[in-house]
Amino acid sequence: MTGSLGLLAAAIAVGLGALGAGIGNGLIVSKTVEGIARQPEARGVLQTTMFIGVALVEALPIIATVIAFIVMNQ
Amino acid sequence: MSDLHEIYAKLRKMVFFVLALCALGWGFTPYPSVFAGLALGTAFGFYNFWILKRRMEKFDRAVAEGSQVRSLGTAIRFASGVAAVALAITFAEHIHLISTAAGLMIPYLLLLTERIIHQVRHY
Numbered sequence: 611m612t613g614s615l616g617l618l619a620a621a622i623a624v625g626l627g628a629l630g631a632g633i634g635n636g637l638i639v640s641k642t643v644e645g646i647a648r649q650p651e652a653r654g655v656l657q658t659t660m661f662i663g664v665a666l667v668e669a670l671p672i673i674a675t676v677i678a679f680i681v682m683n684q
Numbered sequence: 685m686s687d688l689h690e691i692y693a694k695l696r697k698m699v700f701f702v703l704a705l706c707a708l709g710w711g712f713t714p715y716p717s718v719f720a721g722l723a724l725g726t727a728f729g730f731y732n733f734w735i736l737k738r739r740m741e742k743f744d745r746a747v748a749e750g751s752q753v754r755s756l757g758t759a760i761r762f763a764s765g766v767a768a769v770a771l772a773i774t775f776a777e778h779i780h781l782i783s784t785a786a787g788l789m790i791p792y793l794l795l796l797t798e799r800i801i802h803q804v805r806h807y
Contacts, residue, residue: 631758639743639756646747653744658688661740662799664756665733669792671758672732672765676785679766683773 620678627674634667691798692737698794699730721772721780725787728768732761733791 642660646653703726709719739757746753765788772784 628758628762635756635758643747653747654687657740657744658691660743661688661691661736662795664740665736665792665795668732668736668758668761669789672762672788673785675762676765676769676788679769680773680781680785 616681620682623674623678623681624671627671631668631671635664638663638667688737688740691795692733694798695733695791695795696730698798699726699791702726702790702794715780717778717780718783720778721783722787722790724771724779725768725784726790728764729788729791731764732788733795735760735764 638660642656645656703723706719706723706726710716710723713719735757739755743753743756768784768788769781772779772781
C-alpha cells in the first residue's frame with residue numbers, strides 16, 4: 611500500500627480529472643440546451659453531438675481515476 | 685448526422701467484434717491473461733457507453749418535458765472503471781492489469797474511428 615504522499619497524489623489526480631470533466635460536461639450540456647431552445651427541430655443532431663462530446667470528455671478522467679486506483683494498490 | 689441509437693448500434697456491433705477477437709486471442713495465443721484483460725476492459729467500457737446512452741435519453745425526455753436532470757451519471761462511469769481494475773487486481777494471475785486499463789478505452793477509440801469514417805463518407 612502507498613504512504614500518505616501517494617494517497618495525496620491519487621486524490622489530486624482524481625480531483626483534477628473530475629474537475630476537468632465537470633467543467634467540460636457543464637459547457638457541453640449548457641450549449642446543447644441553448645441550441646435545443648433556439649432550434650427545437652435540431653434536437654436529434656444536438657443530442658448526438660452531445661453524446662460524442664460527453665463520451666470523449668470523460669475518457670481522460672476515467673483513466674485518471676483508474677491510474678490513481680492502480681497506484682494506490684501497488 | 686445519424687441518430688444516437690444508430691451510433692450505439694454500430695458501436696455495439698464493433699464491440700462484439702472486438703470481444704470475439706479477444707476470445708480468439710485468449711484461446712489460441714500464448715497471452716491469455718492479456719486478452720482476458722482487454723475483454724474485461726472493453727466490456728466495462730461498453731457498459732459505460734450503455735449508461736451514457738440511457739442518461740442521454742433521460743436528458744432528452746427531461747428537456748422536452750421541461751423538468752430537471754440531476755446528473756449524467758459521471759460518478760457511475762468512474763466507479764465502473766475502478767470496478768474493472770479492481771477485478772483485474774483481485775484475479776491478477778488470470779487478468780493482466782495494464783491491458784484492462786487499455787481495454788477500457790477501446791470503445792472510445794471505436795467511437796472516434798466510426799465518427800471519422802462517417803464524416804469522410806458523408807461530408
